[in-house]
Amino acid sequence: MQAVDNQPVVFVRTGETRFARRDVTPGLRQGGATEITQGLQPGEVVATEGSFRLKALLLQSRVEGD
Incomplete structure (x- = not known):
């Protein structure tokens, strides 16, 4: 689990x-x-490894979109 925007x-x-x-x-x-x-x-597959990288990619896409 990660936090994005305090969520x-x-x-x-x-x-x-x-x-x-x-x-x-x-x-x-x-x-x-x-x-x-x-x-x-039910049935959704959650990333248990690499979630920090996924968070970083999400935040990077926000910066590049601004």
Whole structure:
């Protein structure tokens, strides 16, 4: 899980090499895992590795778009 604009987010797979940001509501945290109570649909695949890079690419695209 990452934070973007002070909002907890995860990145879900939308294609072979594509991911999309999802705003989420975290729940309980235990042993390095965090429960997500809202923001995901059943079956969505969440990036568990490389999410910091996905966040960096998202923020870079914002800067380049300005």
